[in-house]
Amino acid sequence: MIQATHLSKQYGANMALYDANFHIQKGEVVGFLGPNGAGKSTTMNMLCGYLKPTWGVVKIAGVDIAEDPLEARRHIGYLPEFPPLYMDMTVEEQLRFACALRGLPLKKAALKDYIESLCRRTQILDTRQRLIRNLSKGYRQRVAVTQLLVGDPEILVLDEPTVGLDPRQIREFRDLFLDLGKEHTIILSSHILSEISSICGRVLVFNEGELIADGKPEQLQEMLTGRKGLRVEVAGDRPGVLAVLRAVPEILSVETVQSTGEGRWEYQVDYPIGSDVRPAVYHALKATEYDLLMMKAEEVSLESIYLKITEAQEETAEEDA
Amino acid sequence: MRAVYEKEMRQYFHSVIGYVFLAIFVFINAYYFLLQNLMSRSGDITDYFQSTITLMMFLMPMLTMRSFSEEKKQRTEILLYTMPVREIQVVLGKFLAAESVFLIGLAVTLAFPVILAVCGSFQLWITVGNYLGIVLLMSAFIAIGMFVSALTENQIVSAVLSYVVIFALWYSYGLGSTIQDQTALELFNRVSMMGVYHDLIMGVLDPAGILLEITVTFIFLFLTVVAVRGKRG
Numbered sequence: 001m002i003q004a005t006h007l008s009k010q011y012g013a014n015m016a017l018y019d020a021n022f023h024i025q026k027g028e029v030v031g032f033l034g035p036n037g038a039g040k041s042t043t044m045n046m047l048c049g050y051l052k053p054t055w056g057v058v059k060i061a062g063v064d065i066a067e068d069p070l071e072a073r074r075h076i077g078y079l080p081e082f083p084p085l086y087m088d089m090t091v092e093e094q095l096r097f098a099c100a101l102r103g104l105p106l107k108k109a110a111l112k113d114y115i116e117s118l119c120r121r122t123q124i125l126d127t128r129q130r131l132i133r134n135l136s137k138g139y140r141q142r143v144a145v146t147q148l149l150v151g152d153p154e155i156l157v158l159d160e161p162t163v164g165l166d167p168r169q170i171r172e173f174r175d176l177f178l179d180l181g182k183e184h185t186i187i188l189s190s191h192i193l194s195e196i197s198s199i200c201g202r203v204l205v206f207n208e209g210e211l212i213a214d215g216k217p218e219q220l221q222e223m224l225t226g227r228k229g230l231r232v233e234v235a236g237d238r239p240g241v242l243a244v245l246r247a248v249p250e251i252l253s254v255e256t257v258q259s260t261g262e263g264r265w266e267y268q269v270d271y272p273i274g275s276d277v278r279p280a281v282y283h284a285l286k287a288t289e290y291d292l293l294m295m296k297a298e299e300v301s302l303e304s305i306y307l308k309i310t311e312a313q314e315e316t317a318e319e320d321a
Numbered sequence: 322m323r324a325v326y327e328k329e330m331r332q333y334f335h336s337v338i339g340y341v342f343l344a345i346f347v348f349i350n351a352y353y354f355l356l357q358n359l360m361s362r363s364g365d366i367t368d369y370f371q372s373t374i375t376l377m378m379f380l381m382p383m384l385t386m387r388s389f390s391e392e393k394k395q396r397t398e399i400l401l402y403t404m405p406v407r408e409i410q411v412v413l414g415k416f417l418a419a420e421s422v423f424l425i426g427l428a429v430t431l432a433f434p435v436i437l438a439v440c441g442s443f444q445l446w447i448t449v450g451n452y453l454g455i456v457l458l459m460s461a462f463i464a465i466g467m468f469v470s471a472l473t474e475n476q477i478v479s480a481v482l483s484y485v486v487i488f489a490l491w492y493s494y495g496l497g498s499t500i501q502d503q504t505a506l507e508l509f510n511r512v513s514m515m516g517v518y519h520d521l522i523m524g525v526l527d528p529a530g531i532l533l534e535i536t537v538t539f540i541f542l543f544l545t546v547v548a549v550r551g552k553r554g
Binding site: 048049050051074076080082084085086093097100102 | 331401
């Protein structure tokens with residue numbers, strides 16, 4: 001459905017995106033993850049035909065967007081970071097304008113009904129006659145999403161759609177996206193990581209203008225850090241347990257996470273992808289007086305991945321300074 | 322194109338700008354008609370048009386200053402360029418809307434030649450020439466204003482720059498008197514917008530001159546499309 005090949009964008013001496021390659025299938029719901037300035041918005045702007053790539057090709061439904069921008073844009077609805085709404089228009093006027101831009105061949109009465117049905121879906125039926133200027137941030141965002149649905153494009157691209165909304169609105173939006181995801185291909189960028197992991201079946205991670213990882217949310221940590229994590233809970237004195245665990249071959253590092261009770265500690269054990277140290281850990285502990293209480297693969301948390309990326313970035317920045 | 326045109330018209334008359342423009346436009350025209358024709362008992366419509374034209378030049382950037390600047394500032398332009406419409410349709414829609422507001426104002430002044438005709442003094446070709454001259458010149462100024470507006474996101478900068486360009490074009494005609502060589506002077510007058518305008522208000526409908534003004538308008542509309550595209554390069 002969406003194919004980006006060697007996609008790059010340069011602003012003067014600054015490389016906003018370098019050589020991104022990805023292919024998004026019909027019906028996929030994909031999250032763009034990365035710190036600010038990582039190239040997420042730039043990529044979205046190029047996918048939607050707003051920016052021209054410096055190099056590379058974007059194909060939407062098989063159509064090269066540089067060759068036939070109009071045909072490609074017909075398949076895409078884009079909600080940029082700042083909702084493109086005219087403050088001096090009413091909600092209905094704004095939506096009529098969007099219908100006209102999409103070239104919907106609707107007569108007056110049919111157009112009114114159509115707009116009404118869209119508004120019902122996003123729950124803004126009561127605000128149709130209000131000026132957008134007078135709407136709250138949450139309602140404006142809903143109007144922008146309604147506008148996105150005009151003409152029912154197959155691909156929806158949303159750049160941080162839930163920024164600035166309250167938790168209840170965020171939940172409503174998430175439900176809406178889950179619902180839309182059943183019949184649309186969706187690309188979504190967000191800072192709210194739980195949102196990405198709950199909606200998206202696939203995540204692309206951007207950092208400093210490069211696409212650094214592409215995969216299922218649960219595979220990401222392994223891909224990014226090159227190591228897997230294990231949580232182990234052991235009863236026994238801490239230095240002794242640490243020494244035993246560190247002596248197990250293939251284990252990269254062992255850290256104490258927290259105390260879980262009298263004489264019990266939880267440890268974080270990292271080991272390389274491609275190996276499994278669990279039997280070795282079990283046998284090592286079994287041979288001692290320490291009791292193994294619990295052992296499980298570390299929960300994948302996008303939060304921690306995100307922090308790792310940003311921390312890495314800060315460290316590089318400090319080194320540069 | 323129609324979508325953009327209708328949206329622009331709605332915006333002119335949703336905000337005060339359309340009404341303020343028309344009010345000032347009609348006021349200036351009525352005032353000078355009263356002063357130059359009625360009170361001075363002159364039947365020549367050129368007298369009044371010559372006085373108002375410089376003031377009209379001041380008004381045109383009012384119509385075009387927000388054209389693209391405001392879209393950029395409010396970040397609404399992204400909507401126009403990610404929907405299935407061509408840049409040229411956006412530019413033409415906006416141009417025709419500004420042109421329409423101007424023509425509504427000008428239509429009011431059609432009463433003046435009628436008044437003159439009733440009072441017994443009506444020169445058809447001079448009247449036609451004056452109207453044609455104004456429409457062509459102002460269309461070019463609207464196109465120039467739109468081009469400038471596509472370059473900046475600040476309305477005020479957009480208006481001021483439009484004035485600079487328009488006045489440079491307008492007053493460069495005055496420099497013509499310093500040209501000694503007769504052929505050069507003639508050529509200068511032929512390619513000067515003001516020169517063409519002066520021919521027209523005399524009732525001389527020179528096709529080459531008319532073509533020149535239309536060409537200037539189209540060149541600036543084309544440049545606007547280029548500017549709009551270039552920004553997203």
